[in-house]
Amino acid sequence: MTAVIFDLDGTLVDSAPDMHAALNRVLAERGRPALTLGQVRGFVGHGVPTLVRRAMVAVGAAEDSFDDWHDGYMRCYGEGICERTTPYPGVVETLELFAARGHRLGVCTNKPQGLTEALLDRLNLTPRFAAVLGGDTPFGRKPDPGVLREVVARLGGGPAVMIGDSAADIGAARGAGHPVLLFLGGYADAALDAGAADAAFNDWAMVPGLVEAALSSGTVSGRQVV
Template structure:
C-alpha cells in the first residue's frame, strides 16, 4: 500500500460523492414557490448543479423565463435557509463510495473536498452524513475568491491536504477543466450530474462505479 501513486485525492461533492439533487431540488422549488414561479424536476436540477447555489437559483428562475439578478437576490436567502435546514434529508451517498474512501485512507492517502458549493454548506453536508473525520480539508466555492474551473481552489485544496502527487475526482466539465488547468490527473464518474456525455468531459479515465476508483488511480499512477 505504500506504493500507491497519489498522496492526495480530492473530490467534488454534488454528483460525485453523493446524489444531492433531491435536497437541492426541494430547496430550489421552495424558493421558486415563494417567489411565485413553477417548480423544476430533480432530473433537470442534476444538469444545473456545479456552479454554486446562486447559479442554481439563477438557472431555476431562467427555466421559468425570469432572468434578472434582483429576483435572484430575493430568492437566494429563501433557498439558503431552506437548504441549510434540510441539507441531507434525502441525499444519498453513491454506492461503493464509502468503501473506496476507506480503501484510499488505508493506503495513506489524504482525502479532501473541492466543491463550488459554499464552504459552510459543504461542511454542513459532510457533518450531517457523518463524514467529518474523513475530510479534514474542504474548500468551497467561496473559499478562495474564485471558484472552479479556476484551478486555484483545487491547488489550495491539495496544498492544505499536505501536497504531493494528487488526483481529482469529479463528474462534470467544470471538474475536468479544473483538473486540466491545475495539471492534475482527473477521474470522472459516468453517473454524476454532468449535462455532457461522459466521453466528452476530457477526463483521463471514466468509471461507472466507485468499485473501479482505486484500480483507475493505480492505472493513472
Template structure:
C-alpha cells in the same frame, strides 16, 4: 502516496433531490411552477447563484430578484440539505481503503462551505477528509483553478488527482494542471468522451484499484 481531492455533489453524494426540494420551495414562494428532478440536475454544478439564475430564466422571473432568491435558497437548503441526500454506493468503503493505503483526501466543491461541512458530517464522510474548500471559501470557484490549488496545497502530497463528475470539474482540473478522474454516474451534461480525463469509472468498488494502477504508471 497521493493527494486525492473529490468534488461533492454528483461525485460523493447524490444531493439533487434536496436541491430540487429547496429550489421548488423558493419557486413556490416566488409564484413560479416547480421543476422536475432532471431539470434541476441540469442546473447543478456552478453553485447556488448560477443555479438560481438558470431557474429564474426558465420561469421568466425578473433578475432584480436574484440576490434575494439566492439568499432564500441558501436559507431553505441549509435547513434540509441532508433530508434526501445519499452517499453513492461504495464511497465509504473506497475512502477507507484509500486512507488505509496512505493517501490523503480532500473535498473541493462549489457548494458553500457551511452546508458542505454539514453534509459531510451528517453522512459520516467528514473523518476521511483533511481539507474542504467550498464555493465561498475563496473569492473564486471552479472552474477557476484556485480552489483546487488551495485544496492540494493543504494536503501536501507530490502526486495530485482530482475526482469529479461534471464539466466544471474537468475544466478546473485542466486549468490547475492536475489529472482528472471522471465519475460517470453524476450530473454531467456532456458525453463522457467530451470531457478531458485521465481515466473514468462508474462504481466506487473499483476506484482504489484504479488509483493504484494510475500511480504505478507515474
C-alpha cells in the same frame, strides 16, 4: 502519500433531491411552477449562484430579484440539507480503502463552504477529509484551478488525483496539472466528452485501481471504464 481530491455533489453524494426540494419551496413561495428533478440535476455544478440563476431563467423570473431568490434558496436548502441526500453506492467503502492505504483525502466543491461542511457533518463524512474547500472561498471556483491547488497544498502537496463529474472538475484538474477521473453517474451534461478525462467510470469499485494507475504514470491514457 498521494492526495485524492473529490468533488461533492454528483460525485461523492446524490444531493439533487434535496436541492430540488429546496428550489421548489422557493418557487412555491413566489407563486412559480415547480421544476422537475431532472431539470435541477442539469443546473448543478457551478455553485449556488448559477443554480439559482438557471432556476430563475427556467421560470422567467427577473434578474434584479436574484438576491431575494438566492437568500431564499440558502435558507430552504440549509433547513433540509440532508433529508434525502446519500453517498453513491461504493463511495464510503472506497474512502475507507484509500484511508487504509495512507492516501490524504480532500474535497474541492463549488458548493458554499458552510453548506459543504454541514452536509459532510450530517453524513458523518467530515473525519475522512483533511482539507475541504467550497466555491465561495477566496481561492475561486472550479474550473479555476486555484481552489484545487489550495486543497492539494493543505494536504501537503505532491502528486494528486481529482475525481469529479463535470467539465468544471476536468478544467480545474487540467489547470492544476493533475490527472482527473470522471464519474459517469453524476450530474454532468450528456454532451460532456468523457474522453476529456484520463478515465471515466460508473462503478466506484473501479476507482482505487484507476487512481493507482494515474499515480504511477501521471495519466491512465484516456482509458474509459464503464
